[in-house]
Amino acid sequence: MKFPRSGISREEIFQTLAEYRRQDGDWKHGKTWSLVYYAGEEITRLVKDVYGEFFHTNGLNPFVFRSLKQLETETLSMVADLFHGDDQTVGSLTSGGSESILMAVKTYRDEARALRPEITQPEMIAPVSVHAAFEKAAHYFGVKMVHAPLKEDFTVDTAAVERLITPNTILLVGSAPQYPQGVMDPIAALSALALKHRLRLHVDACLGGFSIPFIKELGGSIPDFDFSLAGVTSISADLHKYAFAAKGVSALLYRDTQLRQYQYFSYGDWPGGLFISPSATGTRPGGAIASAWAALKFIGREGYLEITRTVLAATRQLLDGIRAIPELFILGNPPAGVFAFGSDLLNVHALADILESKGWKIDQQSNPDCLHFMVTPAHTGVAAEFLAQLRQSVEELKANPQTVTESVALYGMSAAIPDRSLADQFIRTVYGRFMTEGGEFSFEGLGI
Numbered sequence: 001m002k003f004p005r006s007g008i009s010r011e012e013i014f015q016t017l018a019e020y021r022r023q024d025g026d027w028k029h030g031k032t033w034s035l036v037y038y039a040g041e042e043i044t045r046l047v048k049d050v051y052g053e054f055f056h057t058n059g060l061n062p063f064v065f066r067s068l069k070q071l072e073t074e075t076l077s078m079v080a081d082l083f084h085g086d087d088q089t090v091g092s093l094t095s096g097g098s099e100s101i102l103m104a105v106k107t108y109r110d111e112a113r114a115l116r117p118e119i120t121q122p123e124m125i126a127p128v129s130v131h132a133a134f135e136k137a138a139h140y141f142g143v144k145m146v147h148a149p150l151k152e153d154f155t156v157d158t159a160a161v162e163r164l165i166t167p168n169t170i171l172l173v174g175s176a177p178q179y180p181q182g183v184m185d186p187i188a189a190l191s192a193l194a195l196k197h198r199l200r201l202h203v204d205a206c207l208g209g210f211s212i213p214f215i216k217e218l219g220g221s222i223p224d225f226d227f228s229l230a231g232v233t234s235i236s237a238d239l240h241k242y243a244f245a246a247k248g249v250s251a252l253l254y255r256d257t258q259l260r261q262y263q264y265f266s267y268g269d270w271p272g273g274l275f276i277s278p279s280a281t282g283t284r285p286g287g288a289i290a291s292a293w294a295a296l297k298f299i300g301r302e303g304y305l306e307i308t309r310t311v312l313a314a315t316r317q318l319l320d321g322i323r324a325i326p327e328l329f330i331l332g333n334p335p336a337g338v339f340a341f342g343s344d345l346l347n348v349h350a351l352a353d354i355l356e357s358k359g360w361k362i363d364q365q366s367n368p369d370c371l372h373f374m375v376t377p378a379h380t381g382v383a384a385e386f387l388a389q390l391r392q393s394v395e396e397l398k399a400n401p402q403t404v405t406e407s408v409a410l411y412g413m414s415a416a417i418p419d420r421s422l423a424d425q426f427i428r429t430v431y432g433r434f435m436t437e438g439g440e441f442s443f444e445g446l447g448i
């Protein structure tokens, strides 16, 4: 497309966008099982209106936009309160879970550089199930990732974590819950290890930060995961997920102020002035910050409890329905609205493609092969319909179990490459082609 010579009308803009959007997953009616967290029109309208009010503001300079500083501080202290922090708890709002995680890893790397200079190759120990953003952080910041294995129930094996600790270890990580199977790592045991070995412990509650505390409050038997455990030194929690803020906002909290200084970046010699930036981005959209504050204030504890009840009811319906299908099983014991199912008899990637042909957008996983679901209030009305179509899809696949669909080929291909760096390159090639050519995915010319 060429750069436009003259502008087009507002009507044409919206007409074209509506046309483009016909290609998208239908999240509003619960057909999409990830990426969008929708709790109804009332909350959406509020969050959008607030975002609009702060549309042009920029959190990069809190001296100019003091309202954003106030909104950020108040949001962080509300979240700290939810996670049993105290008046020492500090943090930052970031653009999302990945940035929170990147900043946490950078903070601990820089703290180790300052306080443990004998370490030349810092290491973090994280479960293999940890979010890929930690792999990205390891890659960006030169911290060695040491993977801890999982137990049968997909939670991290803490005895293995202890065996993996070396003089170079700076950080332990656990998730509450982890993304792939939605199960809670044993944070209390990790906290004890962190205290015993004088290590830092980050809890990734990006996904569960605004559901796990409410499930606990509703009487769910979920062990502690937050600052109530003495070994937990930081927590990430995404406001743009189960807190229902606008996209682009996550909270990163530290147990004490001492740690946060290692997150900040400053440069006093810039011809552009004394430079300081709290996190990875420069410009920080004020709308996202304000939307986070507004979502917490508007929904409140009672609202979140109600939403959590709705999500748990839909999840229960889905889990029961899936467990009743003999060919399928749920992985581990997921306590919240996040879970995965697998099969010993059928190729779940083929099953995903059949469901996609019926209009669902399904997330696929490997190691082990399974399909992944995140339940939101948008799914309440579709659980029964989904289960009916799932049962039908299982029957269709059983009639033709060897069907090689696109996903069967893609996941099979990736798994078959023995050199994992070549597998990573394969994924980049496929993605790069999709992004530039835009059309349908194909294997042609990939040399495989």
Ligand SMILES: *Cc1c(COP(=O)(O)O)cnc(C)c1O
Pocket (backbone or CB within 6 Å): 095, 096, 097, 098, 099, 101, 131, 133, 175, 177, 178, 179, 204, 205, 206, 207, 238, 250
């Ligand atoms: C979503 C998620 C992240 C990353 O968050 P983004 O906002 O997508 O960058 C990290 N950890 C967990 C457990 C998540 O679910």
